[in-house]
Amino acid sequence: MNSKFYKIKTTHLIGAVLGSICIGVAAGLAVTGIVLLALKLSAIAIAWGYYVIIAVGVAAVAGGVSFALLRPTDKSVAKRVDEDYGLSERVQTALEFKDASGAVVTMQREDADARVQSLSLKAPSVKKLWQYPLIFVIALAIALTAILIPARVADSADDVWVRPPTPFEILAMQELVQNVEDSSLEQDLKQPILDDLNGILEGLEQNELVSDVMPTIHVAMADIDRRVKAIATYGNFAQKFESHLLDDLANALKGGDVYLEYALSSYDLVKSFESNLISLLSVAVEPYVLSMREVYNDLDVTAISPLMRELINKMQAALDEIDGNPSDELYGVLTSFKTNLEELRGQITDGSADETHFQHTLDLMFNSFTDQLIDAIKTQSYDLAMGKFVVTRIKIIFGIPLDADEKDPDAGNKDDVPGSGDDEDNKGGGMGGGETIYGSDDMIYDPETGQYVTYGELLNKYFAIAQEYLGTDELTQEQKDMVTHYFEILFSGIKEAEN
């Protein structure tokens, strides 16, 4: 074949390269767009880098395959030339019989050669060229559609926060802030917690959706939890003493966990807990200190000395491992108790101990230690209880699922603080006609006043409103019976629970 033929072939080669690039890019755009669209409609989000990898990979594969298919060969070019220029298979025949001999075959080659040489090359067929830009435009449209279409919001639990803050949430948060301010939290703990809570409040006021504030809420909860746990050293001490076989002392320290036994989900409960904390801790701590003391009962000074030395050594070893903060009140109490033990044992050793009043001296020392220990643990336990209350309230306010050890007051739990619910004074409230209606002590939110009231109070209030309507003609008798029956069921259920 002559130079004209190879010129045509080069043109076809360029066309194949451009076509392959076009198809590759179009395929990359289209596939990536389809994947993006599918993931958006499925509410699945992946990093943009993956889309880039998909686009580049698909473009490379599609472009390569396209070029392999479109790549012009001598035969394919000959066929195209014959078709495009109406040469009646002359070029294909000349190519296929290029090595054959004979006059007719030679004349055929010369004829084909002359005709190809005399061709005035046409511009590439518009009909064949427009398809590549069209493919590209379609692919681009798919990709742009996928990019511009908004992603479907997942049908997950997060959906509940895609809404504006409710007045209840803002009001409840303001109430929580007030609760913290009124609380007995140590000042260096109170202020950071207030900052966290005010941050949430500001977020609610500045953002249209609660979902936008959720990150702030989670950060605040984590910060509060971290801060209150950081000041509670009794757990760490208990662990160390337990490891040195000082079980009574360890169990006495664990009395700080008393707050875990109660559902401190309303501030009234927290206050009630605080007022009863000394007695609660006494119950939790005293028996174990007493057990420590009882070891020395009915023993003479000589027998006490080695036992006391063993206790001192173990405490010293544990305290050495703790390396506590001198400003920590609990650490000071424990250290002081150990020092007192050492002094007392020194008196035994040097013979200055008053053997007659030795047991009394021991009683005084252990009683003092008990009081100091309860005082030191009380502060930590209260801080932990308050911290847990704040976190639980935040979760209740925003409908965040509670942990297993957290309890929603609206769920009707009965784990209230001792002395706060079972006395007669707190049972129910009055209603019209002076009749006493019994009600539950569970605290419940009254949306009308924004205050927490007992379930019985709220029920009485609603029944009073219902009675106003029951006395009018706005309801049919059937409807009146139905309403009356409804309240009867509720009241009878409460009475059964009380009985």
Place this chain on the structure above:
Amino acid sequence: MKFLKKDKQNENIVGASAPENEAPVAEIVSENVQTVAEESLPEVPAVDSPEQVVKFSEAIAKIKSELAKDIVGMEDIIDNVLCAIIAGGNVLLEGVPGVGKTRLVRSLGKTLALPFSRIQFTPDLMPSDVTGTNIIEQDDKGKMNTVFRRGPIFANLVLADEINRATPKTQSAMLEVMQEHKVTVAKQTYPLSEPFFVLATENPIEQDGTYPLPEAQIDRFMFKLLVGFPSAEEIADIVNMTQKTMEETAESVIDGETILSMRELAKTVPVIDDVLKFTVHLVANTHPEVDGASNTAKKYIKFGASPRAAQALITCAKVRALMHGRYNVAYEDIKALAYPVLRHRIKINYAAISDKLSVDDIIKLVISETK
């Protein structure tokens, strides 16, 4: 699909371009048959040269020019008849009486300078009336000898007029000669001189007193050409032309040897694989019973064309290419020749008749479905 093998060294299609009438005489002689060299075959000159190619074109032009003196119109018929003669095939002409079929053959005989004979087929025509027979003849010495008296088939150009008026027995004798290019009588074989060409005419089978040619025998014809009724202008020209003389005025321009050399030259025309495959697919697509048969075949065709059709298509396409000044076979050659080659080899079914489709319509559909 099994494709024909191509031997590029010789530029021939093995099994496709060797016409049946070119089989060596020695191969068909049995031990009980004595071969009589009636006329020795003319020596075939060297064919594959540029001069021969030029002569080919000149010969075609001269023949057409001479035929134009006696024949009005019929350009396509003349082209196809010349194509068949050069390719070594026989032609079946179908048309109503009086449209110039006989005149065409007579004029061809004169132009080609070949012995010409005409056989008018009738129901009482016997095979020996065609082939010849042994007769008892007394020589000068009074001795009685058996002598073979040659029939009208012993010519280079034979017009078998109204072949479907003869009985099947006579038709068979005629078609056997067409196939084998020899006559065997009383255990003696008499080869026919080359080139041998039969141009048969038949009346439309709807006419009374006809014996339709069986499919196996009609397959021996390379082409079936439909001679249409001339136009008014052509009739006027015919009338004017025949007012002077009814005799053919064409003059001899080429001889038998030239035809044979043209045939050999045509065999060297190259055919590319794609065209060959297209040809084979085209023929295969006329068969409704094969796997992947065309929709047209499944719907409208009862019997498809035989492999002879593919042979004829390629052989004639080579001739047609040279006649059109081309040195290679093109798709257009195959498509153009598909009608005369396939039309008598395809049997359409009642669905085609019901849909008022002719054989040519079916062929057109098959071509369009062949890739």
